[in-house]
Amino acid sequence: MRLATWNILHGRTHADPAVDEDRFRRAIGDLDADVLALQEVDRGQSRSGHIDLTAVAAEAMGATASRFVPTVIGDPARPWRPAGDDDLDATADAYGIALLSRYPVLRWHVHRLPPAPMFRAPVVDPETHRVVWLRDEPRAIVAATIRTPHGVWTIASAHLTFVQGTNAQQLRHGMRWLRTLPGPRVLMGDLNLPPGMARRVARGRLLARGATYPSHRPLVQLDHVLSADQLPPSRQARAPRPAFSDHLPVVVDF
Template identity: 55%
Template sequence: MRLATFNLLHGRSLTDGLVDPDRLAAAIGALDADVLALQEVDRDQRRSGNLDLTAIAARALDAPHHRFAAAVVGTPGERFRPLRHDDDGHGEPCYGIGLISRHPVRSWQVTRLKPAPVRSPVYVPGPRGGLILLHDEPRVVLAAVLDTPHGPLTVAATHLSFVPGWNARQLRQTVRALRALPGPRVLLGDLNLPAG
């Protein structure tokens, strides 16, 4: 079984900054993953052509089981709001994570993580970049219990905070949430943590 994680950067190419659904599908198809976790995923965002990037990725892998979990409604860095209860922001631009599986999904679980309560310095490259103070945004964990040829497997996707210490706290919350699901368990994503 091949597991992969991919930070989509809203579907933008690192070479020219454009969002090209065919190029994105080709890159994802080349991964040939049985299970794929996606971070920085747009759905219905003007900046990414109002596309559903999770659905594009699922088609590229010929994977019938997929789900997008919005972390926020709106566009991070511009204007957004956290989701309320079971609100999934449908019909509005959303930003979050995705999870795709070629194996059948028994159940899905969404766990919401609060943003850091303080602004944190982040280095932004480029001519107008530098060290800037940013507000964190809410985060989300999307878990699926899969039926695989080897038995049940829980796979989760997340993108933790960039704020040092707060991301470790979110990781502990994530581990607690996953303990309620069948083992073995695998966590995929952009954890924003040092290797140690």
């Protein structure tokens, strides 16, 4: 069984905003994941050619079940509003996280996390070249209780804030929620925390080590696969270096 997580930067490279659907499809296929967590996922966004990236990824990996959870409606670099559970079927202007599985999903679970309060960051709009002040986005965790070859597991995808302190709170609250779901449980995603901090806050074990960001010259690991439960023996698998995103994927085999 292969688990993988990847912050896909909505399918673009750091230098080129164009999204190539075929390139994205090949990269997902190359991971050959049985359960795949994705972050920074677009659905119906003009910046990514109105592609449903979750649907493309599901087809590329042969997933039998998938769930996209929007956290924002609108472009995060421009005006947006927080997404709620009423937006789970949104087909336009949606941005968030996804979880995909080749194995049967018995139940889906969604947990929403508040953004950092009173936070503003200056960002240059790539089209107008003007500085805009962005507030922190709301975050979410999507989990699936899955019938795997190793029994029933609950596996989750998360993308936490980069605001220090708030990301640790989000991870702590997320792990508390995850522990209420059927075990064993695995959390995957871009946690925006270094390994030691992620391990301590989650009170769990990291299943993969190695720098993941920035992808062209990785210096720090922000993307993790972790669990606080007893699991079968695992090993970190070598992940291909994809031709897009500013993060590297993380792959673990059981």
